[in-house]
Amino acid sequence: MKDLIKFLKDFISNKGLYVLSSLFISKIALFVSQIIVIRLLSKETFGSIVYFISIVAFFYPIVGGGTYQGLLRFGSILDEEKEKNDIAAYSFQEGFKYQHFITILFVITCYILTPNTPDFLLIVFLLSLRLYGAFLVNILQSHYRAINQNIIFSKINIIYNVFGLVITVLFTVLWGLTGYFISLATSALVVLVYFNKSIFLIKKPKFNSISKKEYWWFNFYASFALLISEFAFILDIQFANTYLSPSEIADYKTLILLPFNLWILPLIFIQTDFPKLSYHNNDKIFIKNYIFNYTKTFLFIGAIILLVSYVFKDELIPFVFGNKYHGGIAFFWLVATVVFSWFTKTIFTNLLAAIGKIKYNIFSGLLSVIVLSVSAYFLIPMYKVEGLVISTCLSIISSGLYSIFVFYYIYPKVVKHEEN
DSSP, X not given: XXXXXXXXXXXXXXXXXXXXXXXXXXXXXXXXXXXXXXXXXXXXXXXXXXXXXXXXXXXXXXXXGGHHHHHHHHHHHOOOHHHHHHHHHHHHHHHHHHHHHHHHHHHHHHHHHOTTOTTHHHXXXXXXXXXXXXXXXXXXXXXXXXXXXXXXXXXXHHHHHHHHHHHHHHHHHHHHHHHHHHHHHHGGGGGGGGOOHHHHTOSSOOOOSSOHHHHHHXXXXXXXXXXXXXXXXXXXXXXXXXXXXXXXXXXXXXXXHHHHHTTHHHHHHHHHHHHHHHHTTTOHHHHHHHHHHHHHHHHHHHHHHHHHHHXXXXXXXXXXXXXXXXXXXXXXXXXXXXXXHIIIIXXXXXXXXXXXXXXXXXXXXXXXXXXXXXXXXXXXXXHTHXXXXXXXXXXXXXXXXXXXXXHHHHHHHHHHHHHO
Protein backbone atom coordinates (compact mmCIF):
# COMPACT_ATOMS: atom_id res chain seq x y z
CA MET A 1 0.00 0.00 0.00
CA LYS A 2 2.88 2.38 0.82
CA ASP A 3 4.35 1.82 -2.65
CA LEU A 4 0.99 2.53 -4.27
CA ILE A 5 0.56 5.74 -2.28
CA LYS A 6 4.07 6.83 -3.25
CA PHE A 7 3.31 5.98 -6.87
CA LEU A 8 0.23 8.21 -6.84
CA LYS A 9 2.06 10.98 -4.96
CA ASP A 10 4.84 10.94 -7.56
CA PHE A 11 2.22 11.15 -10.29
CA ILE A 12 0.67 14.21 -8.62
CA SER A 13 4.04 15.88 -7.93
CA ASN A 14 4.91 15.46 -11.59
CA LYS A 15 1.89 17.65 -12.38
CA GLY A 16 0.01 14.49 -13.22
CA LEU A 17 -3.32 15.97 -12.20
CA TYR A 18 -2.83 18.74 -14.77
CA VAL A 19 -2.08 16.13 -17.43
CA LEU A 20 -4.99 13.97 -16.27
CA SER A 21 -7.38 16.92 -16.40
CA SER A 22 -6.12 18.10 -19.78
CA LEU A 23 -6.26 14.67 -21.40
CA PHE A 24 -9.67 14.02 -19.91
CA ILE A 25 -11.03 17.36 -21.13
CA SER A 26 -9.33 16.88 -24.51
CA LYS A 27 -10.70 13.39 -24.95
CA ILE A 28 -14.18 14.48 -23.94
CA ALA A 29 -13.99 17.40 -26.39
CA LEU A 30 -12.85 15.10 -29.21
CA PHE A 31 -15.43 12.49 -28.31
CA VAL A 32 -18.27 15.03 -28.14
CA SER A 33 -17.26 16.45 -31.53
CA GLN A 34 -17.36 12.93 -33.01
CA ILE A 35 -20.81 12.33 -31.53
CA ILE A 36 -22.14 15.63 -32.87
CA VAL A 37 -20.69 15.03 -36.34
CA ILE A 38 -22.23 11.54 -36.40
CA ARG A 39 -25.60 12.98 -35.42
CA LEU A 40 -25.40 15.90 -37.87
CA LEU A 41 -24.43 13.75 -40.87
CA SER A 42 -26.57 11.00 -42.28
CA LYS A 43 -25.55 7.43 -41.55
CA GLU A 44 -24.58 6.85 -45.19
CA THR A 45 -22.53 10.09 -45.42
CA PHE A 46 -20.65 9.29 -42.22
CA GLY A 47 -19.97 5.75 -43.40
CA SER A 48 -18.62 7.07 -46.73
CA ILE A 49 -16.03 9.39 -45.10
CA VAL A 50 -14.78 6.95 -42.47
CA TYR A 51 -12.28 5.55 -44.97
CA PHE A 52 -10.95 9.04 -45.75
CA ILE A 53 -10.51 9.83 -42.06
CA SER A 54 -8.76 6.49 -41.57
CA ILE A 55 -6.23 7.35 -44.30
CA VAL A 56 -5.26 10.65 -42.69
CA ALA A 57 -5.10 8.97 -39.27
CA PHE A 58 -2.73 6.41 -40.79
CA PHE A 59 -0.27 9.22 -41.55
CA TYR A 60 -0.42 10.85 -38.10
CA PRO A 61 2.40 8.74 -36.59
CA ILE A 62 4.91 9.75 -39.27
CA VAL A 63 4.22 13.49 -39.46
CA GLY A 64 7.52 15.30 -39.68
CA GLY A 65 9.34 12.04 -40.26
CA GLY A 66 8.68 11.12 -36.62
CA THR A 67 11.08 13.75 -35.22
CA TYR A 68 8.70 14.46 -32.34
CA GLN A 69 9.36 10.88 -31.16
CA GLY A 70 13.11 11.40 -30.85
CA LEU A 71 12.57 14.81 -29.27
CA LEU A 72 10.47 13.30 -26.49
CA ARG A 73 12.80 10.45 -25.58
CA PHE A 74 16.22 12.04 -26.06
CA GLY A 75 15.09 15.44 -24.85
CA SER A 76 13.97 13.69 -21.64
CA ILE A 77 17.35 12.08 -20.93
CA LEU A 78 19.50 15.14 -21.73
CA ASP A 79 20.58 17.18 -18.70
CA GLU A 80 21.68 20.51 -20.22
CA GLU A 81 18.98 23.07 -21.05
CA LYS A 82 20.88 24.23 -24.14
CA GLU A 83 20.99 20.71 -25.57
CA LYS A 84 17.29 20.25 -24.83
CA ASN A 85 16.54 23.45 -26.78
CA ASP A 86 18.89 22.47 -29.60
CA ILE A 87 17.28 19.06 -30.08
CA ALA A 88 13.86 20.77 -30.09
CA ALA A 89 15.01 23.17 -32.82
CA TYR A 90 16.61 20.37 -34.82
CA SER A 91 13.47 18.22 -34.54
CA PHE A 92 11.22 21.04 -35.72
CA GLN A 93 13.42 22.21 -38.61
CA GLU A 94 14.21 18.75 -39.96
CA GLY A 95 10.68 17.54 -39.34
CA PHE A 96 9.15 20.42 -41.26
CA LYS A 97 11.30 19.50 -44.28
CA TYR A 98 10.23 15.86 -44.08
CA GLN A 99 6.58 16.85 -43.73
CA HIS A 100 6.56 18.07 -47.34
CA PHE A 101 7.45 14.55 -48.47
CA ILE A 102 4.88 12.99 -46.11
CA THR A 103 2.19 15.27 -47.56
CA ILE A 104 3.03 14.26 -51.12
CA LEU A 105 2.85 10.60 -50.09
CA PHE A 106 -0.54 11.23 -48.47
CA VAL A 107 -1.94 12.87 -51.61
CA ILE A 108 -0.74 9.98 -53.79
CA THR A 109 -2.31 7.46 -51.38
CA CYS A 110 -5.64 9.27 -51.44
CA TYR A 111 -5.57 9.43 -55.23
CA ILE A 112 -4.95 5.68 -55.47
CA LEU A 113 -7.55 4.65 -52.90
CA THR A 114 -10.31 7.26 -53.27
CA PRO A 115 -10.00 8.88 -56.74
CA ASN A 116 -13.74 9.18 -57.42
CA THR A 117 -14.72 10.94 -54.19
CA PRO A 118 -16.79 14.12 -54.76
CA ASP A 119 -14.75 17.30 -54.04
CA PHE A 120 -11.62 15.14 -53.95
CA LEU A 121 -9.11 18.00 -54.42
CA LEU A 122 -10.67 20.17 -51.73
CA ILE A 123 -10.84 17.33 -49.20
CA VAL A 124 -7.24 16.23 -49.85
CA PHE A 125 -6.00 19.83 -49.58
CA LEU A 126 -7.74 20.36 -46.24
CA LEU A 127 -6.57 17.05 -44.82
CA SER A 128 -3.00 17.84 -45.95
CA LEU A 129 -3.17 21.00 -43.84
CA ARG A 130 -4.43 18.80 -41.01
CA LEU A 131 -1.19 16.81 -41.19
CA TYR A 132 0.94 19.96 -40.95
CA GLY A 133 -1.11 20.98 -37.92
CA ALA A 134 -0.63 17.56 -36.32
CA PHE A 135 3.16 17.90 -36.78
CA LEU A 136 3.16 21.30 -35.07
CA VAL A 137 1.07 20.08 -32.13
CA ASN A 138 3.21 16.95 -31.65
CA ILE A 139 6.48 18.91 -31.70
CA LEU A 140 5.22 21.42 -29.13
CA GLN A 141 3.81 18.70 -26.87
CA SER A 142 7.00 16.61 -27.03
CA HIS A 143 9.20 19.61 -26.26
CA TYR A 144 7.25 20.69 -23.18
CA ARG A 145 6.99 17.12 -21.93
CA ALA A 146 10.73 16.61 -22.39
CA ILE A 147 11.53 19.67 -20.25
CA ASN A 148 8.95 18.60 -17.62
CA GLN A 149 6.64 21.53 -18.33
CA ASN A 150 3.51 19.42 -17.93
CA ILE A 151 1.37 22.47 -17.17
CA ILE A 152 2.10 24.00 -20.58
CA PHE A 153 1.65 20.59 -22.22
CA SER A 154 -1.76 20.39 -20.53
CA LYS A 155 -2.76 23.87 -21.69
CA ILE A 156 -1.84 23.00 -25.29
CA ASN A 157 -3.97 19.86 -25.08
CA ILE A 158 -7.01 21.63 -23.68
CA ILE A 159 -6.90 24.67 -25.97
CA TYR A 160 -6.28 22.62 -29.11
CA ASN A 161 -9.08 20.12 -28.50
CA VAL A 162 -11.69 22.49 -27.05
CA PHE A 163 -11.08 24.95 -29.90
CA GLY A 164 -11.36 22.01 -32.29
CA LEU A 165 -14.69 21.01 -30.75
CA VAL A 166 -16.12 24.52 -31.09
CA ILE A 167 -15.16 25.05 -34.72
CA THR A 168 -16.05 21.47 -35.69
CA VAL A 169 -19.59 21.91 -34.44
CA LEU A 170 -19.90 25.45 -35.81
CA PHE A 171 -18.46 24.71 -39.25
CA THR A 172 -20.35 21.42 -39.63
CA VAL A 173 -23.65 23.14 -38.79
CA LEU A 174 -22.90 25.97 -41.23
CA TRP A 175 -21.36 24.08 -44.16
CA GLY A 176 -22.00 20.38 -43.55
CA LEU A 177 -19.33 17.91 -44.59
CA THR A 178 -17.12 20.60 -46.15
CA GLY A 179 -17.24 22.59 -42.91
CA TYR A 180 -16.17 19.50 -40.99
CA PHE A 181 -13.06 19.12 -43.14
CA ILE A 182 -12.28 22.86 -42.85
CA SER A 183 -12.37 22.55 -39.05
CA LEU A 184 -9.90 19.65 -39.20
CA ALA A 185 -7.55 21.75 -41.32
CA THR A 186 -7.56 24.87 -39.15
CA SER A 187 -7.88 23.68 -35.55
CA ALA A 188 -4.10 23.52 -34.92
CA LEU A 189 -3.61 27.24 -35.63
CA VAL A 190 -4.59 28.07 -32.05
CA VAL A 191 -1.42 26.43 -30.59
CA LEU A 192 0.89 28.84 -32.43
CA VAL A 193 0.73 30.99 -29.31
CA TYR A 194 3.07 28.43 -27.67
CA PHE A 195 5.55 28.44 -30.56
CA ASN A 196 8.78 29.91 -29.11
CA LYS A 197 10.80 31.30 -32.04
CA SER A 198 13.92 31.73 -29.91
CA ILE A 199 14.01 27.95 -29.41
CA PHE A 200 12.52 26.35 -32.51
CA LEU A 201 14.35 28.63 -34.96
CA ILE A 202 17.84 28.30 -33.43
CA LYS A 203 20.41 28.44 -36.24
CA LYS A 204 22.57 25.33 -36.65
CA PRO A 205 21.37 23.55 -33.48
CA LYS A 206 23.85 21.10 -31.94
CA PHE A 207 23.53 18.32 -29.39
CA ASN A 208 26.66 16.32 -28.61
CA SER A 209 25.52 13.92 -25.88
CA ILE A 210 23.47 11.86 -28.37
CA SER A 211 24.49 10.74 -31.83
CA LYS A 212 22.25 11.85 -34.66
CA LYS A 213 22.43 8.32 -36.01
CA GLU A 214 20.88 6.96 -32.80
CA TYR A 215 18.30 9.76 -32.84
CA TRP A 216 17.19 9.04 -36.41
CA TRP A 217 17.08 5.27 -35.94
CA PHE A 218 14.81 5.78 -32.94
CA ASN A 219 12.57 8.07 -35.01
CA PHE A 220 12.40 5.46 -37.74
CA TYR A 221 11.57 2.57 -35.41
CA ALA A 222 9.05 4.61 -33.41
CA SER A 223 7.27 5.92 -36.50
CA PHE A 224 7.28 2.59 -38.27
CA ALA A 225 5.91 0.81 -35.19
CA LEU A 226 3.07 3.32 -34.87
CA LEU A 227 2.49 3.21 -38.60
CA ILE A 228 1.99 -0.53 -38.57
CA SER A 229 -0.32 -0.27 -35.55
CA GLU A 230 -2.30 2.44 -37.34
CA PHE A 231 -2.36 0.25 -40.45
CA ALA A 232 -4.31 -2.32 -38.45
CA PHE A 233 -6.99 0.32 -37.85
CA ILE A 234 -7.15 1.35 -41.51
CA LEU A 235 -7.08 -2.32 -42.52
CA ASP A 236 -10.26 -3.06 -40.62
CA ILE A 237 -12.03 -0.29 -42.55
CA GLN A 238 -10.59 -1.69 -45.79
CA PHE A 239 -12.10 -5.08 -44.98
CA ALA A 240 -15.32 -3.31 -44.03
CA ASN A 241 -15.36 -1.52 -47.40
CA THR A 242 -14.99 -4.86 -49.12
CA TYR A 243 -17.60 -6.86 -47.25
CA LEU A 244 -19.94 -4.37 -45.55
CA SER A 245 -22.34 -1.64 -46.62
CA PRO A 246 -21.79 2.04 -45.62
CA SER A 247 -24.51 1.59 -42.99
CA GLU A 248 -22.74 -1.45 -41.51
CA ILE A 249 -19.41 0.42 -41.56
CA ALA A 250 -21.03 3.19 -39.53
CA ASP A 251 -22.33 0.54 -37.08
CA TYR A 252 -18.80 -0.83 -36.64
CA LYS A 253 -17.28 2.64 -36.20
CA THR A 254 -19.74 3.54 -33.45
CA LEU A 255 -19.18 0.17 -31.76
CA ILE A 256 -15.42 0.74 -31.42
CA LEU A 257 -15.55 4.43 -30.56
CA LEU A 258 -16.45 4.11 -26.85
CA PRO A 259 -14.13 1.15 -26.08
CA PHE A 260 -11.14 2.64 -27.93
CA ASN A 261 -11.51 5.88 -26.00
CA LEU A 262 -10.87 3.89 -22.82
CA TRP A 263 -7.19 3.76 -23.77
CA ILE A 264 -6.92 7.35 -22.56
CA LEU A 265 -7.11 6.26 -18.90
CA PRO A 266 -3.78 4.38 -18.66
CA LEU A 267 -2.17 6.63 -21.26
CA ILE A 268 -2.66 9.57 -18.89
CA PHE A 269 -0.21 7.91 -16.51
CA ILE A 270 2.13 6.66 -19.22
CA GLN A 271 2.33 10.01 -21.01
CA THR A 272 2.92 11.87 -17.77
CA ASP A 273 5.66 9.52 -16.62
CA PHE A 274 7.31 8.69 -19.94
CA PRO A 275 10.16 11.23 -19.53
CA LYS A 276 10.84 9.78 -16.06
CA LEU A 277 10.68 6.21 -17.38
CA SER A 278 13.17 7.13 -20.10
CA TYR A 279 15.51 8.75 -17.57
CA HIS A 280 15.39 5.69 -15.25
CA ASN A 281 15.29 3.16 -18.08
CA ASN A 282 18.16 1.03 -16.68
CA ASP A 283 16.98 1.14 -13.06
CA LYS A 284 15.51 -2.34 -12.65
CA ILE A 285 13.94 -1.64 -9.24
CA PHE A 286 12.28 1.56 -10.46
CA ILE A 287 10.80 -0.13 -13.55
CA LYS A 288 9.62 -3.16 -11.54
CA ASN A 289 7.88 -0.98 -8.95
CA TYR A 290 6.29 1.12 -11.68
CA ILE A 291 4.76 -1.94 -13.37
CA PHE A 292 3.50 -3.29 -10.05
CA ASN A 293 1.88 -0.05 -8.91
CA TYR A 294 0.45 0.71 -12.36
CA THR A 295 -1.20 -2.73 -12.36
CA LYS A 296 -2.69 -2.28 -8.88
CA THR A 297 -4.05 1.14 -9.84
CA PHE A 298 -5.85 0.00 -12.97
CA LEU A 299 -7.12 -3.40 -11.83
CA PHE A 300 -9.88 -1.78 -9.77
CA ILE A 301 -10.75 0.74 -12.51
CA GLY A 302 -10.83 -2.02 -15.13
CA ALA A 303 -13.13 -4.21 -13.01
CA ILE A 304 -15.68 -1.39 -12.64
CA ILE A 305 -15.62 -0.62 -16.37
CA LEU A 306 -16.12 -4.31 -17.26
CA LEU A 307 -19.10 -4.57 -14.90
CA VAL A 308 -20.78 -1.40 -16.21
CA SER A 309 -20.16 -2.27 -19.87
CA TYR A 310 -21.64 -5.75 -19.43
CA VAL A 311 -24.75 -4.60 -17.55
CA PHE A 312 -25.43 -1.78 -20.04
CA LYS A 313 -24.06 -3.40 -23.19
CA ASP A 314 -27.36 -2.93 -25.04
CA GLU A 315 -28.12 0.61 -23.88
CA LEU A 316 -24.86 2.60 -24.08
CA ILE A 317 -24.43 2.81 -27.86
CA PRO A 318 -28.03 3.92 -28.64
CA PHE A 319 -27.91 6.38 -25.73
CA VAL A 320 -24.73 8.06 -26.98
CA PHE A 321 -25.11 7.89 -30.77
CA GLY A 322 -28.85 7.59 -31.27
CA ASN A 323 -31.36 4.79 -31.78
CA LYS A 324 -30.17 4.11 -35.34
CA TYR A 325 -27.09 2.42 -33.80
CA HIS A 326 -27.02 -0.61 -31.50
CA GLY A 327 -24.62 -2.25 -29.02
CA GLY A 328 -24.83 -5.79 -27.67
CA ILE A 329 -22.29 -8.45 -26.70
CA ALA A 330 -19.88 -7.28 -29.42
CA PHE A 331 -19.58 -3.98 -27.55
CA PHE A 332 -18.63 -5.81 -24.35
CA TRP A 333 -16.02 -7.90 -26.19
CA LEU A 334 -14.36 -4.71 -27.38
CA VAL A 335 -14.37 -3.17 -23.91
CA ALA A 336 -12.92 -6.35 -22.35
CA THR A 337 -10.21 -6.47 -25.01
CA VAL A 338 -9.18 -2.86 -24.43
CA VAL A 339 -9.04 -3.37 -20.65
CA PHE A 340 -6.89 -6.47 -21.19
CA SER A 341 -4.56 -4.44 -23.37
CA TRP A 342 -4.03 -1.93 -20.54
CA PHE A 343 -1.95 -4.55 -18.74
CA THR A 344 -0.15 -5.86 -21.82
CA LYS A 345 0.16 -3.76 -24.96
CA THR A 346 -0.36 -0.28 -23.48
CA ILE A 347 2.24 -0.39 -20.75
CA PHE A 348 4.80 -2.70 -22.31
CA THR A 349 5.01 -1.05 -25.73
CA ASN A 350 5.68 2.23 -23.93
CA LEU A 351 8.26 0.60 -21.66
CA LEU A 352 10.02 -0.86 -24.70
CA ALA A 353 10.16 2.66 -26.12
CA ALA A 354 11.45 4.07 -22.82
CA ILE A 355 14.35 1.57 -22.68
CA GLY A 356 15.27 2.31 -26.30
CA LYS A 357 14.04 -1.00 -27.74
CA ILE A 358 11.14 0.41 -29.71
CA LYS A 359 12.03 -1.64 -32.79
CA TYR A 360 10.31 -4.62 -31.13
CA ASN A 361 7.04 -2.70 -31.31
CA ILE A 362 7.30 -3.04 -35.07
CA PHE A 363 6.94 -6.80 -34.76
CA SER A 364 4.03 -6.34 -32.37
CA GLY A 365 2.29 -4.26 -35.03
CA LEU A 366 3.08 -6.77 -37.77
CA LEU A 367 1.61 -9.56 -35.66
CA SER A 368 -1.60 -7.60 -35.13
CA VAL A 369 -1.90 -6.92 -38.87
CA ILE A 370 -1.39 -10.60 -39.72
CA VAL A 371 -3.92 -11.79 -37.15
CA LEU A 372 -6.45 -9.18 -38.26
CA SER A 373 -6.02 -10.04 -41.94
CA VAL A 374 -6.36 -13.79 -41.54
CA SER A 375 -9.26 -13.71 -39.09
CA ALA A 376 -11.14 -10.96 -40.96
CA TYR A 377 -10.83 -12.85 -44.25
CA PHE A 378 -12.66 -15.82 -42.77
CA LEU A 379 -14.99 -14.22 -40.20
CA ILE A 380 -16.44 -11.10 -41.88
CA PRO A 381 -18.15 -12.95 -44.78
CA MET A 382 -19.86 -15.22 -42.24
CA TYR A 383 -20.61 -12.88 -39.32
CA LYS A 384 -20.49 -9.39 -40.91
CA VAL A 385 -19.96 -6.63 -38.28
CA GLU A 386 -19.55 -9.14 -35.44
CA GLY A 387 -16.88 -10.95 -37.48
CA LEU A 388 -14.91 -7.71 -37.85
CA VAL A 389 -15.25 -7.05 -34.10
CA ILE A 390 -13.89 -10.52 -33.27
CA SER A 391 -10.99 -10.01 -35.69
CA THR A 392 -10.14 -6.65 -34.11
CA CYS A 393 -10.18 -8.18 -30.63
CA LEU A 394 -7.91 -11.06 -31.65
CA SER A 395 -5.52 -8.59 -33.25
CA ILE A 396 -5.21 -6.48 -30.08
CA ILE A 397 -4.89 -9.49 -27.77
CA SER A 398 -2.14 -11.14 -29.83
CA SER A 399 0.01 -8.00 -30.01
CA GLY A 400 -0.47 -7.43 -26.27
CA LEU A 401 0.73 -10.92 -25.37
CA TYR A 402 3.73 -10.48 -27.67
CA SER A 403 4.67 -7.15 -26.04
CA ILE A 404 4.69 -8.48 -22.49
CA PHE A 405 6.73 -11.54 -23.51
CA VAL A 406 9.34 -9.49 -25.39
CA PHE A 407 9.77 -6.95 -22.60
CA TYR A 408 10.48 -9.55 -19.93
CA TYR A 409 12.79 -11.38 -22.32
CA ILE A 410 14.79 -8.34 -23.44
CA TYR A 411 14.87 -6.07 -20.37
CA PRO A 412 17.32 -8.14 -18.23
CA LYS A 413 19.75 -8.04 -21.15
CA VAL A 414 19.39 -4.25 -21.43
CA VAL A 415 20.12 -3.74 -17.73
CA LYS A 416 23.07 -6.16 -17.85
CA HIS A 417 24.51 -4.32 -20.85
CA GLU A 418 24.19 -0.94 -19.11
CA GLU A 419 25.88 -2.30 -15.97
CA ASN A 420 28.82 -3.56 -18.02
